[in-house]
Amino acid sequence: MQLSSIILAAGKGTRMNSVLSKVMHPICGKPLVTYAVENAFDVGAKKTVVVVGHSAEEVQNYLGDRVEYALQSEQLGTGHAVQAAKPNLKNETGLILVMFGDMPLFRQETIQKIVDTQRSNDGPLTMLTVVAQDARGFGRIIRNEAGKVTAIVEEAQATPEQRLIKEVNASVYCFEADWLWNALENVPLSPKGEYYLTDVVEIAVSEGRNVAVVTADDEMETMGINTRIHLAEAETVMRRRILDRLMLSGVTMIDPASTYIEAGVSIGMDTVIQPNTFLYGSTIIGENCTIGPNTIITDTKIGDRCRVLASVLEKAHLEDDVDMGPFARLRKGAHLANHVHMGNFGEVKDSYLGEGTKMGHFSYIGNATIGKDVNIGAGTITCNYDGEKKHPTVIGDDVFIGSDTMLVAPVTIGAGAKTGAGAVVTKDVPEGKIVIGVPAKELRK
Numbered sequence: 001m002q003l004s005s006i007i008l009a010a011g012k013g014t015r016m017n018s019v020l021s022k023v024m025h026p027i028c029g030k031p032l033v034t035y036a037v038e039n040a041f042d043v044g045a046k047k048t049v050v051v052v053g054h055s056a057e058e059v060q061n062y063l064g065d066r067v068e069y070a071l072q073s074e075q076l077g078t079g080h081a082v083q084a085a086k087p088n089l090k091n092e093t094g095l096i097l098v099m100f101g102d103m104p105l106f107r108q109e110t111i112q113k114i115v116d117t118q119r120s121n122d123g124p125l126t127m128l129t130v131v132a133q134d135a136r137g138f139g140r141i142i143r144n145e146a147g148k149v150t151a152i153v154e155e156a157q158a159t160p161e162q163r164l165i166k167e168v169n170a171s172v173y174c175f176e177a178d179w180l181w182n183a184l185e186n187v188p189l190s191p192k193g194e195y196y197l198t199d200v201v202e203i204a205v206s207e208g209r210n211v212a213v214v215t216a217d218d219e220m221e222t223m224g225i226n227t228r229i230h231l232a233e234a235e236t237v238m239r240r241r242i243l244d245r246l247m248l249s250g251v252t253m254i255d256p257a258s259t260y261i262e263a264g265v266s267i268g269m270d271t272v273i274q275p276n277t278f279l280y281g282s283t284i285i286g287e288n289c290t291i292g293p294n295t296i297i298t299d300t301k302i303g304d305r306c307r308v309l310a311s312v313l314e315k316a317h318l319e320d321d322v323d324m325g326p327f328a329r330l331r332k333g334a335h336l337a338n339h340v341h342m343g344n345f346g347e348v349k350d351s352y353l354g355e356g357t358k359m360g361h362f363s364y365i366g367n368a369t370i371g372k373d374v375n376i377g378a379g380t381i382t383c384n385y386d387g388e389k390k391h392p393t394v395i396g397d398d399v400f401i402g403s404d405t406m407l408v409a410p411v412t413i414g415a416g417a418k419t420g421a422g423a424v425v426t427k428d429v430p431e432g433k434i435v436i437g438v439p440a441k442e443l444r445k
């Protein structure tokens with residue numbers, strides 16, 4: 001039977017105290033709403049409708065056309081919100097999965113279990129419950145003597161006895177589509193002036209139909225985000241899951257507590273992540289590397305057997321056996337070929353350093369193409385910017401750049417050439433020649 005899904009994300013999230021809509025606050029690098037969308041896709045939803053209201057545009061700009069949108073311009077409750085998606089789904093038969101955009105910690109298996117349970121349920125819905133340590137704020141699950149669920153009572157409407165109930169509604173449902181649309185028509189207005197989705201349970205029971213229940217074994221999964229304290233707690237849980245997955249796949253983490261890795265990062269076997277390391281975005285790290293301590297890497301590709309110590313890398317590419325740091329910085333477009341060595345206090349931007357090239361100390365290399373086995377002396381600077389434009393520097397294989405050389409771009413240093421310490425190179429240097437002085441001139445022997 002075909003599966004569609006609805007994700008409720010129209011609420012404002014007042015308690016976040018933010019101009020940013022609640023579901024756009026990230027954990028582990030991705031906005032909250034993304035986790036529900038990914039779960040919907042992972043369990044095979046053909047069509048997903050995100051119900052938006054507050055900051056609708058932000059959510060739509062972020063999620064794009066992976067999903068459809070329904071606008072709920074006035075937030076009149078969860079039942080009303082689901083109804084807003086009806087125009088998108090009225091021709092879909094089969095099952096409809098309903099989730100909230102502010103509950104990011106559900107595992108795919110849990111959602112799958114709800115869908116599977118509904119597939120074999122002869123009643124019109126399956127819902128998720130959890131036995132909560134602290135039931136405060138949740139809808140309580142009412143069961144009859146036979147143990148069958150008969151209703152969900154929202155806390156505001158619960159009697160003191162009902163408030164003692166520990167089993168609560170975790171707000172993931174799978175419905176028979178046709179039944180859902182009819183039932184929503186019959187949901188009464190609550191004393192709070194909202195249409196509660198939870199009231200459809202009583203409707204099913206009154207029709208004598210079966211409400212199937214899946215009970216989550218891990219309470220953590222059912223956590224909803226209402227405040228920034230919840231956001232930080234969810235971040236901790238999600239972060240640990242990412243680290244656990246990587247550790248089980250063969251990555252060593254010396255100190256998970258001080259290791260921050262976003263969901264989109266991949267790391268090869270036998271790589272060691274030292275403490276206080278932050279790996280962000282679409283970073284890919286190969287096998288047998290040692291990364292950190294004190295390292296921040298964003299959207300960077302790193303090959304095998306690399307060593308990155310106390311450095312900051314962004315949108316860069318390291319091939320194999322690269323050794324860098326401490327205190328090195330790679331910016332966008334830095335590409336270090338096999339066996340490059342980059343020592344302390346260097347910066348590389350939009351440049352290629354060829355195989356075996358060494359840049360030991362205090363250099364800035366920007367807009368440069370550098371060959372193999374080049375020695376870049378301490379304090380070398382590519383003067384690539386004239387105040388208006390960036391200019392290229394080209395350095396051939398086996399060049400020796402003396403300490404404190406200024407390479408005033410555009411400039412080309414031919415293969416095998418050398419510059420003396422303190423040279424200011426303003427003109428191209430032919431292959432094999434030596435230049436010295438300010439401005440640099442060819443040394444004649």
Ligand code: UD1
Nearest residue numbers: 008009010011075076077078081100138139169170171196
């Ligand atoms: C809901 C459930 C409660 C459950 C709890 C936690 C109802 C009536 N109650 O309560 O039983 O224990 O979640 O799982 O469903 N939203 C809209 N439009 C609206 C109202 C809400 O899109 O008009 C969205 C919100 O953005 C949010 C979600 O629905 O993502 C939940 O809404 P909220 O008002 O926080 O429900 P709870 O009071 O937490």
Ligand code: CA
Nearest residue numbers: 102224225226
């Ligand atoms: Ca809530």
